[in-house]
Amino acid sequence: MATTNGLDELASRAARLEGVSTASLVAADPDRAAGFAVRAGPVYANFARQRYDRKALDALFALAESLDAPGRLRALFGGEPVNQTEGRAALHTALRGDLTGTESGREAHAQALAVRERMRALGDALAASQVTDIVSVGIGGSDLGPRLVVDALAPVEGGRFRVHFLSNVDGAAAQRVLAGLDPARTAVLLISKTFGTQETLLNGAILRAWLGDDRRLYAITANPDRATAAFAIPHERVLPMWDWVGGRYSLWSAVGFPIALAIGMDQFEALLNGAAGMDAHVLLTPLRENLAVWHAMTAVWNRNALKLSTQAVLPYDERLKLLPNYLQQLVMESLGKSVRLDGSPVGVDTVPVWWGGAGTDSQHSFFQALHQGTSIEPVDFIGVARSDHDHPGNHLALLANLFAQSEAFANGQDSDDPHRSYAGQRPSTLILLDELTPKSLGALIALYEHSVYLQGLVWGINPFDQFGVELGKQVANRLLPALEGAVEAKDPVTAALLAEWRQRVSPTR
């Protein structure tokens, strides 16, 4: 059995807290309500409604210390090959600053700055042209980050460009995105780190044909030769990225070009600065005051001590409604592993299922299960203190719902009628941003990135590879000829499914 890094001890601490209500934990510790909170720049998080006490927290911080969390953070920021299975650095922090002064960090940051200059120039040239709309074609890490940030921050009216996103290989997606767009006033960005992703290549071909003019076709990639070979995009319209930026950590690179086009380059840089502020906090702050360490060790507590198998993220802000989708890739692609760095079984549970939705909408869909279901789902609530719309009454109602749900989950409510009884004891963290700006959003996303890294450290896994997604792609590539009728599927169940499918379509489709 692989080492469990002291996680067994956490489980026995959790057993001692069984039956102790969250309200009595709060009552027993007068400093807890305000003291179990950490602020980093524009991000405040309160952990008082988690199901641990100070002794458990001591054990969690001791665990982080024993794993040399500060040293491992320095290794990340300094450009050491922390992505060990692929022999690479993971230098997304260098895209937003240069905190360690190592040669690789400095070089990476200089490269990032040079590309930002090119993004600015290309953006200005597009703004001076007749282009009004941008279609960003990419998937996964080449889509979810820009999509989230544009949805959260793009002005409702009056932005430089309207930015549209196309990811799914389903042709209906392309059809929907293109409906109503004028090719003469549209530029297309093909975003793919590898430029070998089926969805992006197929959608890119549709868009290129639709555009009819290659001069408004751009690529963002770590593989410019492939972009040139497949789409004849000349190097001056290719923005580079590098193998030291993981796809799901890449929105800070030229992958964020759609963001820069939607909100302007200065605002894109404000997003990077927000992330850089969180980077400095996480790298330089002692463990007990370090927000990413609190967040990561809370996740470890819920997974390995309380054995909870999902994690909900519930933004109480319409503009953050895509955050759960974004975090699903960031967290689950990073931490969905069952072997340690040396290949041995991890021996403990790793990533839970991350999911969620915006409040208050989700209160009227899945909250019943959160309040009275048999399993307990820990929650990250996210709220924004100040709104930027003209409906203050709605904002107060939104916040009342946010604070109320966190209280109701924790405290529950007894009733003589079991159907009307709420057990409570549902753990949650409440994250509050001062306001939703490029800076605060950058800081929030960077917080989650660092929390993921630290959770990976506890579990001894590599959060920067994603070999698990390859098998399905390989099987799909093998099966495409069978759907085209060129070969038979070898697997008997797949063969039966294809026979069933063939009966339903004409041979030419």
Ligand SMILES: O=P(O)(O)OC[C@H]1O[C@](O)(CO)[C@@H](O)[C@@H]1O
């Ligand atoms: O940017 P690319 O190379 O097209 O890859 C897109 C996505 O596909 C994956 O490799 C697998 O889903 C992600 O990690 C990546 O973000």
